[in-house]
Amino acid sequence: MWAEFKEKPFETYFLAEMARITDVLFSPDQTDEGILGFDGAFFVPDPHFRFLFPFTRSRRWPHFLGMTASEIGDLGGALDARLPPFNLNLFVQYKRPEWMRRSTATEWASWNEAYYRYTIDQKQQGLLEKVFSAAAGRAAVVYACAAFWTNRDLFALAGTNEIIANSNIASADLLTGHNRFTYTAAGGQGIAHSDPERIESASLDAIFAAAAKNERLPFTKHVKATADLIERSLEEGSADYVLWRSARDAILGGDIADDFPRARGTWMDAVLSMMAFSQAFEIRVAAVGIE
Numbered sequence: 001m002w003a004e005f006k007e008k009p010f011e012t013y014f015l016a017e018m019a020r021i022t023d024v025l026f027s028p029d030q031t032d033e034g035i036l037g038f039d040g041a042f043f044v045p046d047p048h049f050r051f052l053f054p055f056t057r058s059r060r061w062p063h064f065l066g067m068t069a070s071e072i073g074d075l076g077g078a079l080d081a082r083l084p085p086f087n088l089n090l091f092v093q094y095k096r097p098e099w100m101r102r103s104t105a106t107e108w109a110s111w112n113e114a115y116y117r118y119t120i121d122q123k124q125q126g127l128l129e130k131v132f133s134a135a136a137g138r139a140a141v142v143y144a145c146a147a148f149w150t151n152r153d154l155f156a157l158a159g160t161n162e163i164i165a166n167s168n169i170a171s172a173d174l175l176t177g178h179n180r181f182t183y184t185a186a187g188g189q190g191i192a193h194s195d196p197e198r199i200e201s202a203s204l205d206a207i208f209a210a211a212a213k214n215e216r217l218p219f220t221k222h223v224k225a226t227a228d229l230i231e232r233s234l235e236e237g238s239a240d241y242v243l244w245r246s247a248r249d250a251i252l253g254g255d256i257a258d259d260f261p262r263a264r265g266t267w268m269d270a271v272l273s274m275m276a277f278s279q280a281f282e283i284r285v286a287a288v289g290i291e
Contacts, residue, residue: 001098001099001100001101001149002096002097002098002099002149003096003097003098003099003146003148003149003150004149004150004151004154005096005146005151005154006096007094007095007096009154010094010096010146010154010163011092011094011144011284013154013157013158013163014092014094014144014163014164014167015027015284015286017161017163017164018090018164018204018286018288020161021164021204021208022208022288022289022290023084023289023290023291024083024084024085024086024288024289025286025287025288025289026083026086026219026223026286026287027284027285027286027287028271028274028275028278028285073266075268076219076220076266076267076268077220079219079220079267080218080219080220080221083218083219083289084289085216085217085218085219085222085289086216086217086218086219086222086287086288086289087138087211087212087214087215087216087217087222087288087289087290088138088139088140088207088208088211088214088287088288088289088290089135089138089139089140089226089229089285089286089287089288090139090140090142090207090285090286090287090288091128091131091132091139091140091141091142091172091283091284091285092142092143092144092283092284092286093124093128093142093143093144093172093282093283093284094143094144094145094284095118095143095144095145096118096145096146097116097117097118097145097146097147097149098116098117098118099114099116099149100114100115100116100117100182101114105117106193107180107182107191107193107196110182110191110193110196111182111184111191113184114184115182115183115184116145116146116147116149116168116182116183116184117180117181117182118143118145118180118181119179119180120143120175120178120179120180120181122179124281124282124283125172125175125176127233127234127240127281127283128141128172128173128283129141129172129173129176130233130234131229131230131233131283132172132173133233134229134232134233135229137214138214138225138229139229140171140202140207140211141171141172141173142169142170142171142172142201142207143169143170143172143175143181144167144168144169145167145168145170145181145183146163146166146167146168147166147167147168147183147184147185147186147187148166153166164204165186166186167186168183168185168186168187168188168189168190169187169188169201169202169203169204170183170188170190170192170199170201171188171199171201171202174192174199174201175192175199178192178193178194178195178197179193179194180192180193180194181193181199187203188200188201188202188203189201208288208290209290211288211290212290212291216289219267219287220267220270222287223267223270223271223274223287224267224270226270226273226274226285226287227269227270227271227273227274228270230244230273230274230277230285231273240280240281243280243281244273244276244277244280244281245276246280247275247276247277247279247280248272248273248276250276250279251272251275251276251279252272
C-alpha cells in the first residue's frame with residue numbers, strides 16, 4: 001500500500017524542519033515566489049532583509065536582465081553580509097514509501113513483520129554516487145523517506161515539528177548495487193536489496209555535527225562551489241549533462257538565454273545551476289550552515 005501523501009508535501013515539511021535545526025539553510029526551487037525567486041531561504045536575521053534589494057521577483061529571469069555584473073556582485077555582497085556562512089551541501093532524494101503488511105511481500109523474510117519499502121532508481125543512484133565522490137567530504141548525499149504512511153500522521157507530525165524524527169535516512173553511498181531499500185522504523189537502519197544487506201546510516205544530527213568541522217564559506221562563494229561540484233559530477237557531453245543544460249535553458253526561457261551571458265560566472269548563475277540540477281534529476285540541493 002502506497003503512502004497516502006506524495007513526495008512534495010513530505011519534502012516541504014522536512015525541509016522546513018531542517019531550516020529550524022540549522023543556523024542557515026538555502027534551497028532553490030522552481031517556484032516564482034519569494035525574494036529573488038528563491039523557494040527556501042531561511043533564517044533571515046533582519047526583518048527588513050527584503051528592503052536590501054531594489055525589487056522582488058514575481059515572474060522569471062527577465063527582471064534580472066537590467067542588472068550589470070557589478071550590480072549582481074553588489075547584491076551578492078549584501079547577502080554575504082547578512083547571512084551566516086555555509087559549510088555543507090545536502091543532496092536529498094525524497095521517497096514515497098510503500099507500507100508492506102502481508103507475509104507474501106517480497107522482502108518479508110528479512111523482517112517477518114510489516115515494513116516500509118522504496119525503489120532505488122539506478123540512474124539517480126549513479127548520479128548521487130558521483131556527487132558524493134566529487135564532494136570530498138563537503139556534501140552529504142542521502143535518501144529521506146517517511147516512517148509513516150497516512151495523511152493524518154503527516155499533518156500531525158508537521159504540526160509538532162517531528163517529521164524528521166519520524167523519517168528514515170539512508171546514505172546513498174551505502175546503497176551501491178542495490179535496487180530497493182526497506183526499513184521498519186525511523187532512524188538510519190534498514191536493509192538494502194535484492195541481496196539483503198543491513199545498512200546503518202548516519203543521522204542528520206551526526207551529519208551536521210561532522211559538517212561543523214568544514215571550512216565556513218560566505219553565501220556567494222558556497223553556491224559557486226556547489227555549482228562547480230554539480231558540473232564536475234556531470235560528464236560533459238553525457239546524457240545527464242545535456243539534460244542539465246536543457247533544464248538551465250528552460251528556466252531562463254527562450255530568447256532570455258541569449259541575454260543572460262552577462263551573469264555567467266556569478267553567484268546568480270551558480271544558483272541557476274543548482275535549480276536546474278534539482279529539476280532535471282529530482283534531487284534537492286540544500287546549502288547548510290552549522291556552527
